[in-house]
Amino acid sequence: MTLVAGVAPDGRGRAVLHLGAMLARSADDDLVLVAVVPGAWPPSAARVDAEYHEHLDGVAEDVLAQARARLPEDVPVSTAVHHARSTPSGLLELAEKHDASLIVAGSASGGGTGHVTLGSATGRLLHSSPIPVALAPRGFRARPDARVTRVTAAFGGTQDDLVVAAAGVAARVGASLRLASFAVRPRSPYTVAVGREADDSLVSEWVKEIEAAQRTALEQVQDLASVPADCEAVVGRGETWDEALEDVEWEDGDVLVVGSSSIGPIARVFLGSRSSKIVQNSPVPVVVVPRGRATELAEAAVAGDA
Numbered sequence: 001m002t003l004v005a006g007v008a009p010d011g012r013g014r015a016v017l018h019l020g021a022m023l024a025r026s027a028d029d030d031l032v033l034v035a036v037v038p039g040a041w042p043p044s045a046a047r048v049d050a051e052y053h054e055h056l057d058g059v060a061e062d063v064l065a066q067a068r069a070r071l072p073e074d075v076p077v078s079t080a081v082h083h084a085r086s087t088p089s090g091l092l093e094l095a096e097k098h099d100a101s102l103i104v105a106g107s108a109s110g111g112g113t114g115h116v117t118l119g120s121a122t123g124r125l126l127h128s129s130p131i132p133v134a135l136a137p138r139g140f141r142a143r144p145d146a147r148v149t150r151v152t153a154a155f156g157g158t159q160d161d162l163v164v165a166a167a168g169v170a171a172r173v174g175a176s177l178r179l180a181s182f183a184v185r186p187r188s189p190y191t192v193a194v195g196r197e198a199d200d201s202l203v204s205e206w207v208k209e210i211e212a213a214q215r216t217a218l219e220q221v222q223d224l225a226s227v228p229a230d231c232e233a234v235v236g237r238g239e240t241w242d243e244a245l246e247d248v249e250w251e252d253g254d255v256l257v258v259g260s261s262s263i264g265p266i267a268r269v270f271l272g273s274r275s276s277k278i279v280q281n282s283p284v285p286v287v288v289v290p291r292g293r294a295t296e297l298a299e300a301a302v303a304g305d306a
Contacts, residue, residue, distance in 0.1 A: 001029045003134075004095045005104035006087060007067050009035045009060045015136035016106040017067055018146075019285050021075045023104065023134060023255075026148040026173040030076045032098055033067050035060035036090030037083050057081055072144045088125040095131060102287070104134045113139040116282050132289045134255075140285060142252070148175045149253030154278050155179040155233075157213040160220065161298040162259040162289060167221040167228055168301025169257075176230035179217060180256070181210045182244040182278065183237045207235055225304030241277040254284040260291055 005020035007013075017033075024031040037056045064079040071077055084090030095103050108119025116135045118126070126133055151173075153159070153166040163179065170177040185203050214233035221231055238244035258275050279286050289297070 001027065001101045002032055002098045003027075003029050003102045003104055004032045004034055004091060004098060004100040006091050006106070007033050007035050007064060008106075009037060009056070009063055012109065013106045014070065015138060015140035016104055017070055018140055018142040019106075019134060019136040020104040021071050022142045022146040022148065022253075022285075023102065024075050025072075025146070026175070027169075029101070030078065031071075032094065032100070033064050033077060033079045034091060034094050035064050035079075035081050036087045037081055038085065053083075074145075086124070087121045088128055091125060092128060095129075100131060102132050102134055103129060104136070106136050107138040109138075113137075114283055116279055116286055118276075118280060126288060130290060130293070132287050132293060134285060134287045135279065136285050137283065147253060148173050148255050150176045150178055150251065150255070151228075152178040152180045152248075152254060152256045152284075154256060154258045154275070155181050155210070155214060155217065156274065157181070157210055159259050159294075160217065161291070161294040162257065163217045163221065164224065164301050165289065165294045165297035166257045167224060167231070168226065168297055170228040171224070171226035171301075175228065175253075176232070177221065177228040178231070179214045179233040180248055181214065181233075181235045182241065182248075183207055183210075183235055184241055184244045185237075185239055203237070207237075210235060224301050226301070241281045245278070245281045245283065250284050256282050256284050256286045258286055258288050259294055260288060 003020060003024050005016050007016065020031050037060050060081045068077050068079055080094060082090045082094050084093060091103055105122050105125060107117040108122060110117065114137055116137050122135065151166050151170040153163050155163060167177050183203050183206060218231050218233060221227060234248050236244040236247035238247050258278055260275065279288065
């Protein structure tokens with residue numbers, strides 16, 4: 001299969017290269033590096049426009065050549081310069097052309113190092129893509145021989161297809177599976193003790209319920225044709241989403257899988273408020289999966305074809 005990774009035409013942002021190589025190596029997939037060059041709008045036959053776009057193409061080809069040279073030799077890589085009205089539309093067009101299973105993108109340059117930051121381009125890509133989108137935290141780096149060693153599925157209690165899909169992928173790439181749920185209790189605006197105790201009670205009850213749901217989900221995983229070598233479940237707690245995610249232990253080789261919201265279109269990625277907060281506070285690469293694609297992957301895992 002093929003992964004499509006977007007490379008900035010100016011050469012900035014190596015995180016997407018590190019993530020693309022790690023994912024491609026883990027899944028034994030080909031990697032296509034794409035530089036999207038803006039097309040003329042409206043189209044013009046003027047010589048000055050033609051010369052300008054020839055210049056842009058040349059710059060993009062140089063950037064892709066440099067990017068390819070930075071990648072380890074064991075990853076099959078090809079490159080493509082593509083003209084499109086926007087970067088998201090260009091990546092989607094190339095993904096369709098190559099029948100890609102995944103699009104790899106980087107974080108916006110304005111965010112903090114070590115976390116995923118959504119910009120206007122990645123936001124549009126997420127809300128338009130019919131296939132999973134992998135997002136690299138800003139500044140993400142991986143060893144030259146890095147592989148995915150653990151797949152963590154963000155679990156809210158009802159995402160059965162996402163869990164089964166993540167388990168199937170984890171088994172295929174030789175990674176372990178972990179379910180992670182996040183209990184976020186905002187700081188109380190008052191200091192009355194009974195209010196804090198009531199919050200503690202509600203959180204504790206929710207944790208008991210989610211842990212029971214986690215156990216049920218992992219029992220379902222054990223019935224699959226191929227089961228990950230190791231399966232576990234954790235609950236991260238905190239007064240903010242950042243604290244809740246940091247409460248969970250993360251290691252090199254971790255990838256967090258998040259499902260799109262149930263209120264969005266089934267064939268497209270659509271992030272709800274919880275999913276968006278998880279994505280933007282993740283310290284590791286995130287793969288966002290449309291509901292329709294999660295169902296397809298889950299069915300393949302059940303059939304033993306993942």
